[in-house]
Amino acid sequence: MTKLVTVEESIKERNNALAEANRRRFDESKTFVVNVMASPGAGKTTLILRTIEALKPYFRIAGIDGDLATSLDADRMAATGIPAVQVNTGGTCHLDAVMVQSALEHLDLEATDLLIIENVGNLVCPASFPLGAHINFLIASVPEGDDKPYKYPKMYRGVQAIALNKIDLLPYFDFDMDYFRQGVEVLNPGLAFFPLSAKTGEGLVEFHYWLREQVRTFLEG
Numbered sequence: 001m002t003k004l005v006t007v008e009e010s011i012k013e014r015n016n017a018l019a020e021a022n023r024r025r026f027d028e029s030k031t032f033v034v035n036v037m038a039s040p041g042a043g044k045t046t047l048i049l050r051t052i053e054a055l056k057p058y059f060r061i062a063g064i065d066g067d068l069a070t071s072l073d074a075d076r077m078a079a080t081g082i083p084a085v086q087v088n089t090g091g092t093c094h095l096d097a098v099m100v101q102s103a104l105e106h107l108d109l110e111a112t113d114l115l116i117i118e119n120v121g122n123l124v125c126p127a128s129f130p131l132g133a134h135i136n137f138l139i140a141s142v143p144e145g146d147d148k149p150y151k152y153p154k155m156y157r158g159v160q161a162i163a164l165n166k167i168d169l170l171p172y173f174d175f176d177m178d179y180f181r182q183g184v185e186v187l188n189p190g191l192a193f194f195p196l197s198a199k200t201g202e203g204l205v206e207f208h209y210w211l212r213e214q215v216r217t218f219l220e221g
């Protein structure tokens, strides 16, 4: 038992070191990186596609997509006209810093202002495997329920911004917005919060404006 814990810790330490190395590369090439995490079906791909469309006029964007097996999501990113790399994790339930490092071999970071990484759909281990991103971004969604901050505190604690997607479905679910926000606030006070619908477009302007400012500030800094 003790041995197992030690191995796990060293894997995480190794990942942390590689994530720092990734971050140095991103900073050197002036590439702002967002690590998008969520449970399966929360709307990562849908929101990413709408974000690419909205920000493409301002920045040179590229994407990395982590998936267990298929390249469906990366294909959809590539269909928007941006360079996109698929990482098949071979069954692993999260991306790690090494996988991102190998994906970078297929991208021209010098020609990328904004790199969007779609992590594997999972609310547990992606929180323990930083990739070197500037922003860890969580997408929650209405059908998942309002208790998720309470059940997945590590994920909610470790992110720099959160979207609550599928607000178009609020009338059909018993989703207590105050209870949800309270749970988030306790774990991550003052967290940037964007209620939106990637489907209807409600709330997207606010989110895209915020992200645009984050990237712009980074590029100017």
Ligand SMILES: Nc1nc2c(ncn2[C@@H]2O[C@H](COP(=O)(O)OP(=O)(O)O)[C@@H](O)[C@H]2O)c(=O)[nH]1
Pocket: 038, 039, 040, 041, 042, 043, 044, 045, 046, 047, 121, 165, 166, 167, 168, 169, 196, 197, 198, 199, 200
């Ligand atoms: N009603 C509604 N459905 C959405 C919204 N965003 C995504 N979806 C749907 O949710 C499903 C999963 O979306 P997807 O982007 O593939 O989620 P991912 O697995 O997190 O990448 C798809 O059927 C989407 O059309 C939304 O804001 N409202």
Ligand SMILES: [Mg+2]
Pocket: 044, 045, 046, 073, 118
């Ligand atoms: Mg997806």
Ligand SMILES: [Zn+2]
Pocket: 092, 093, 094, 122, 125, 126
């Ligand atoms: Zn995992």
